Amino acid sequence: MNEKTFTALVESLDSQSPLPQLHPQPRIIINGQPFGSQADFIQLWNSLPNSNHQITSYDTHQIPGTSTHVVLAHLKVRFDESGKDRSGQCTSLNTPASSIRSIWSHWFGVDLSCVVEEQNGQILVNTWNYRFAENPSSTIYKVI
Amino acid sequence: MYYGGRGGYNNNNNNNNRAGYNFPNGPRGGNNNMNTFNSNPNYVTVEIQGWNNASPQEVISFLNRKTRVELFLGNVVGNIVQAQVKTMKDADIIARCSGMRFAGQALHCRIANNNNNNNNHHNNSMNGGGNPAVNAAAKDSTITILRNFLISRYNQQNKMLDLQSCENDQVLASNGLFSNSSTSSKFFPALMKIAEQEKLDVESVNLSGNNINDYSKWLSDLSHSFPDVKNIAMANNNVKKIEFFDKLKNKFNSLRELIIQGNPISQNMTLVQKIVEFFPRLVIIDGNQVRDEQKINRILTFPIKSTKVFFENEDFSKISTTFLTSYLNFWDNNRVDLMTLYTPQSQFSYQCDSSVISDFNANTPTNLWNNYTPHSRNFKRVSNEKSRSTRLSIGPEQILNTFKCLPKSKHNLDTNPNEYSIETVSFPSLNGIMISIHGEFDEIAQPEQQFAENSNNVNNRYNKYNNKNNKGGSLEKRCFDRVFVVVPGPNGAFIVASDLLCVKNYSKKKSWNIVDNNSTNINNNAAIPAVPTPSITPVNNGVPMPPMNNSTIPNALPPDIASKLNITQQEIVMKIMQETRLKLEFVLMLCEQSNWDYNTAGINFTNSKTQIPPDAYLQ
Numbered sequence: 060m061n062e063k064t065f066t067a068l069v070e071s072l073d074s075q076s077p078l079p080q081l082h083p084q085p086r087i088i089i090n091g092q093p094f095g096s097q098a099d100f101i102q103l104w105n106s107l108p109n110s111n112h113q114i115t116s117y118d119t120h121q122i123p124g125t126s127t128h129v130v131l132a133h134l135k136v137r138f139d140e141s142g143k144d145r146s147g148q149c150t151s152l153n154t155p156a157s158s159i160r161s162i163w164s165h166w167f168g169v170d171l172s173c174v175v176e177e178q179n180g181q182i183l184v185n186t187w188n189y190r191f192a193e194n195p196s197s198t199i200y201k202v203i
Numbered sequence: 204m205y206y207g208g209r210g211g212y213n214n215n216n217n218n219n220n221r222a223g224y225n226f227p228n229g230p231r232g233g234n235n236n237m238n239t240f241n242s243n244p245n246y247v248t249v250e251i252q253g254w255n256n257a258s259p260q261e262v263i264s265f266l267n268r269k270t271r272v273e274l275f276l277g278n279v280v281g282n283i284v285q286a287q288v289k290t291m292k293d294a295d296i297i298a299r300c301s302g303m304r305f306a307g308q309a310l311h312c313r314i315a316n317n318n319n320n321n322n323n324h325h326n327n328s329m330n331g332g333g334n335p336a337v338n339a340a341a342k343d344s345t346i347t348i349l350r351n352f353l354i355s356r357y358n359q360q361n362k363m364l365d366l367q368s369c370e371n372d373q374v375l376a377s378n379g380l381f382s383n384s385s386t387s388s389k390f391f392p393a394l395m396k397i398a399e400q401e402k403l404d405v406e407s408v409n410l411s412g413n414n415i416n417d418y419s420k421w422l423s424d425l426s427h428s429f430p431d432v433k434n435i436a437m438a439n440n441n442v443k444k445i446e447f448f449d450k451l452k453n454k455f456n457s458l459r460e461l462i463i464q465g466n467p468i469s470q471n472m473t474l475v476q477k478i479v480e481f482f483p484r485l486v487i488i489d490g491n492q493v494r495d496e497q498k499i500n501r502i503l504t505f506p507i508k509s510t511k512v513f514f515e516n517e518d519f520s521k522i523s524t525t526f527l528t529s530y531l532n533f534w535d536n537n538r539v540d541l542m543t544l545y546t547p548q549s550q551f552s553y554q555c556d557s558s559v560i561s562d563f564n565a566n567t568p569t570n571l572w573n574n575y576t577p578h579s580r581n582f583k584r585v586s587n588e589k590s591r592s593t594r595l596s597i598g599p600e601q602i603l604n605t606f607k608c609l610p611k612s613k614h615n616l617d618t619n620p621n622e623y624s625i626e627t628v629s630f631p632s633l634n635g636i637m638i639s640i641h642g643e644f645d646e647i648a649q650p651e652q653q654f655a656e657n658s659n660n661v662n663n664r665y666n667k668y669n670n671k672n673n674k675g676g677s678l679e680k681r682c683f684d685r686v687f688v689v690v691p692g693p694n695g696a697f698i699v700a701s702d703l704l705c706v707k708n709y710s711k712k713k714s715w716n717i718v719d720n721n722s723t724n725i726n727n728n729a730a731i732p733a734v735p736t737p738s739i740t741p742v743n744n745g746v747p748m749p750p751m752n753n754s755t756i757p758n759a760l761p762p763d764i765a766s767k768l769n770i771t772q773q774e775i776v777m778k779i780m781q782e783t784r785l786k787l788e789f790v791l792m793l794c795e796q797s798n799w800d801y802n803t804a805g806i807n808f809t810n811s812k813t814q815i816p817p818d819a820y821l822q
Contacts, residue, residue, distance in 0.1 A: 062582055086628045091510035091715065108502055116556035116581040120595070120701040122688070123548050127632050131686045131703035133556045142483045142494065142502055150483070150498040153476070162483065168560035168710065170684045172639045172703075174630070188626050191509060191714035192641055192682070193560040197430070199456045199483050202505040202714050 060119055060128045060177055068182070069134060069171075072112045075145060077104045078184055080175075086186040090202075105146055108200070109139040109161060112169075126177050127185075133192075134169040140199040164200045168193030245377065246287040247294040248277065248315040256306035259284045265305050266312075270296050285315065348378055349390075349397050362406040364398070369413055391421045395428040407434035411465070415440035417447050426454035433457050439465035448478045459496075460487040509715040513626040515636075523627040523638045526689065526697060531614040537782055538606040539805065542599040543812060544699045546692070551602045552595045553609070553704040554581035561710050573676030574610050574646075575706055577654040602702075604652075610678060611648035624715045633700060635690035643709060646678040682707045764791070775801050780821075783808055789819045 071077050078100070081087075087094035094100055117132035139161045142150035149156035174186035191202045254262035263276045263286055272293045277285035288294050294314045301312045352375060356365045369390070370381050381387045398405070408425060415421050415437060425432065432455060442448075442463065461482065463469045468478075469489060479485055479493050483503065486494045514520035533541045545551070555575035572579075579585070580594040596605040616623050623642035630637045684705040692698035764787070765773055772794070778801065780790045785808075797804035 062586070065582075086515075088513055088626050088628065090505075090507045091513040091624060091626060092507050093513060093515075094507075103506060106501070106506060114583055115558040116554045116583050116705060118552055118554040118580045118582060118703055118705070120550045120552070120688075120703060122633065122700060123550075125632060129637070129686060129688055129701050129703065131554070131684060131705055133558070133684065133705055133707060135558065135560055140483050140503065141480070142499065144502050148498060148502070150494045150502055151479075152493055152495060159480075162480075166560050167714070168707075170639075170641050170705075172626075172637070172684070172686045174637065186628055186630075186637065188628070188637075188639055190624065190626070190639075190641060191505070192684070193710040194712040194714050195561050196712065197453055197456060199453070200503050200505070203508055 060121075060130065060175055060182065064177075064182060065117060065119070065130065065132070066114060068175075068184070069112050069114055069132070072104070072136075073110050075105065077101060078187065080182045080184050081187070082176075082183050082185045085184060086174075086188075088186075088188045088190075090190055106144055107138070108141075108144050110136055111138075111163065112136045117171075128175045128177060130171070130173045130175060132171040132173075134171055135166040136169050137164045137166050138200040140164045164198050165195035167191055167195060167198075167202060243275075243287060246275070246289055247291050248285055248287050249274075249294050249297045250313055250315050251284045251286065251297075252282055252311040253308040254284055254305060254310065255282055256308055262305060262310070266297060266300060266310075269303065270300065272296050345378075345380075345393070346397060348374060348380070349394050350401070353394060353398055353401065353403075357403055357405075359404070362404050363409070364403065364405045364407070365409045366394075366413070367409045367411045371412075392424050395424045399428045405429045405432055407436075408432055409436040411436050411438040411440070411462075413437075413440060415442060417442055417444045419447075422447075422451055423454070426451065430454060431457045434460040436462040437466070438462050442466040442468050444468065445474050445477055448481050452481045455482060456484065458482045458485050461485060462489055464489045509624075511621070511624045511715045513628075515628045519627040519629075519636055522636065522689075523625060526638060526687070527625065527640055528616060530687075531616055534606075535611070535613050537805070539603065539809060540782065541606070542603050542809070544697055545599045545602050545702075546698055546700075547598040549599070549602065549699050549702070550595060550597055551605060551699075551702040551704075552580040553578070553605070553706060555579040555706045556581060557708065559708055561712050568677040570675060570677050571679065574608075574650060575676070578605060578608065607651040608654045610646040610650050610676070612644045613647050614642070614644045616642065621716060622713065624713075630688055630690075633688065633690045635688055635700065638687045638689060639684065641682070641684045641713075641715075643680060643682050645680050649675065649678070680709045682709050682713075760787070772799055775799060775804070779804055779808075784821050785815070785819055786821055789815070 068078065068080065071079060078097075081097045081100070083097065085097060085100075087100055094103070113135050115133050115135055117130060119128050119130045121128050141159045141162045143156040143159055147156050149159060151159065168191070170188075170190045170192045172186075172188045173184060176183040176185060194202055251262055251266070257265075259276060259279050262284060263274050266272065266286075267274055272288055274297070275287040277287055279285070286297075288297060291314075297312050298314050299312075300310055303310050352369075352372060353364075357363070358365065369375060370387075375381065375390075379386060380390050408429065410421060410425070413421065419440075422435075422437070425435075435455070435458065443466070445468065447468075461478070463475075463478070468474050475488060479488060484494075484499055486492060486496050486499065512520075514523065530541065530544075553575070555572050557572055578594045580591060582591065585591055585594065596602045623640060625641075626639045628637050629635075684707070686701070686703045687699050688701040690698050690700050760768070760773055760776060764776075768776065775794060776787070776790050779785070779793065780787065782805075783790070783793075785793065793804050793808055797807050
């Protein structure tokens with residue numbers, strides 16, 4: 060799986076349509092907790108504040124004789140701490156979300172391992188194991 | 204005040220000076236200066252030794268004559284005479300009399316370390332000048348005053364620290380803690396330091412009425428000691444500028460309520476709104492609700508809490524913990540023995556990630572990654588296809604070669620499991636499982652061998668300075684992630700089809716440690732779609748896979764066997780039995796065939812492993 064494809068996959072986490080290449084019955088584990096369907100995952104992801112994912116390192120093995128790729132990656136991610144989520148809800152009682160400027164958190168470290176099928180240039184994510192690994196020492200956004 | 208000094212006393216021309224000295228309560232010189240003891244909490248107590256050849260009254264008179272300091276005779280405890288003087292400076296003068304000859308002895312004078320020995324001239328200690336011994340005693344005294352003040356202002360039930368109008372506190376003021384700008388500026392940092400030492404549980408702080416202005420650092424000091432404080436009242440101060448709060452961004456990440464009324468800035472609603480923006484968890488300012496607290500908790504907290512381990516089903520729990528414990532044990536002790544897990548199709552590669560997420564250390568050694576960079580397969584750094592290809596080890600021979608080029612390590616999965624997290628899911632296309640582990644390890648020795656020089660460094664940013672010296676990388680504590688795709692092999696043994704390792708900077712703040720470590724998630728019903736369970740079972744046949752403990756391995760050899768072996772041979776037998784888990788008779792056979800050479804025995808064991816019957820192993 061080339062870097063462009065994997066980067067696009069990770070960057071989709073920052074969009075309204077996260078992981079569009081998810082298998083209909085994927086194995087999704089987030090922070091050690093299994094997650095139901097693709098729809099559940101998208102619903103969850105859209106309740107988050109805006110995020111910014113960056114790949115700091117990754118490596119991949121193609122299982123011989125198959126089109127299956129195993130990927131191990133380390134990411135860093137930060138979140139908008141201004142108090143608004145992707146769906147437009149915000150914490151402020153006086154100010155609309157649209158007029159609140161983003162305040163980015165410090166970076167969190169994320170370990171990602173995934174299994175991806177690649178056929179005819181298209182990819183399908185079978186397994187997505189996403190775990191926060193490192194927390195910044197000071198943060199408003201909390202990962203617990 | 205001490206004007207004369209000892210030199211002045213011996214100067215016959217200094218009489219004017221003496222005549223000008225004003226004692227408010229007593230005459231100069233002679234026994235008249237010896238006052239009766241009437242313990243005054245605001246006076247400073249001094250202790251005098253070495254007076255025994257005369258009376259206590261005489262030594263007090265002597266010191267008065269020599270120093271012109273008014274002393275009040277107190278108790279005599281054993282060979283110590285206690286006296287009081289009015290000020291710390293007077294006490295300092297008396298303390299300097301140590302060594303002075305009196306009635307054939309040397310006097311020893313010191314300031315007593317008690318809670319009441321301070322006065323209006325306490326700034327001597329705050330300024331840090333004068334006799335070090337005196338300063339140390341005065342410092343202790345100041346700490347005591349601050350600690351008492353702190354405790355008197357702390358409400359444990361409400362977790363409230365009420366530091367309102369500190370300058371109006373009589374004890375603080377009478378001890379000179381606000382006598383000048385220097386002592387005033389040291390007051391609050393010192394108070395916060397003591398509060399930290401006392402480990403007070405503080406949620407609310409009242410700093411009202413403290414003349415806090417735009418340049419005051421009280422809030423900054425408070426944030427260092429109590430960054431998680433939820434409520435701050437700082438009414439009736441003198442903050443005018445928004446920059447005061449701008450500097451506090453990210454310093455009170457849990458601040459829920461703020462009171463700023465009575466400050467000029469509170470009159471400007473535009474600036475008040477900006478203050479609200481600086482503290483995203485702020486709900487109430489000056490009694491007005493500005494945010495929805497429920498939404499704060501929802502939006503500013505990641506909705507899925509971390510659990511340390513996940514196993515898709517119960518079987519995977521046993522398989523993966525057994526596998527990982529054994530694997531890491533061999534990884535730490537004898538990587539050669541892991542080769543039975545790898546087939547000619549097995550793949551291994553590692554990547555090192557030097558990015559710093561938390562725990563930034565400015566003193567990072569320059570050779571931090573030297574042991575890893577030569578063959579790191581981090582695709583973000585290594586873009587050349589040929590380089591990527593050469594950094595992928597395929598088959599036992601290449602894999603072992605790479606293993607030997609990595610530093611020797613020590614994992615603590617069995618002794619410190621909280622530092623690790625594990626997920627195991629099925630891998631249906633190979634009828635296997637995928638085991639992910641995250642955690643830490645210590646590097647304990649340099650690699651057994653170095654990577655061979657290779658010329659495939661095109662586009663390798665690590666070597667852009669053509670630095671071929673990859674020897675002697677620093678040995679560190681590090682974090683890592685590792686993913687194994689494990690498939691069933693012959694006779695039910697494990698085979699590692701794919702092995703990916705990521706080595707990272709060490710981080711203390713592991714996300715899964717911030718939560719309840721007891722939470723374990725096995726086959727959560729809400730979760731992963733059902734898949735056929737792989738038929739892997741943990742067996743030892745052909746694989747060096749010891750159980751989770753070594754309880755079946757004897758701690759010592761039977762006496763009849765031990766008596767026939769020298770100490771070195773006994774050690775070899777025990778070591779090989781530990782590492783191979785062979786029964787004693789087979790270990791003895793192996794040792795004899797290897798001429799009692801440990802390394803040869805290891806090679807012979809590896810070579811003949813497939814022919815060793817299962818019952819040759821300890822159960």
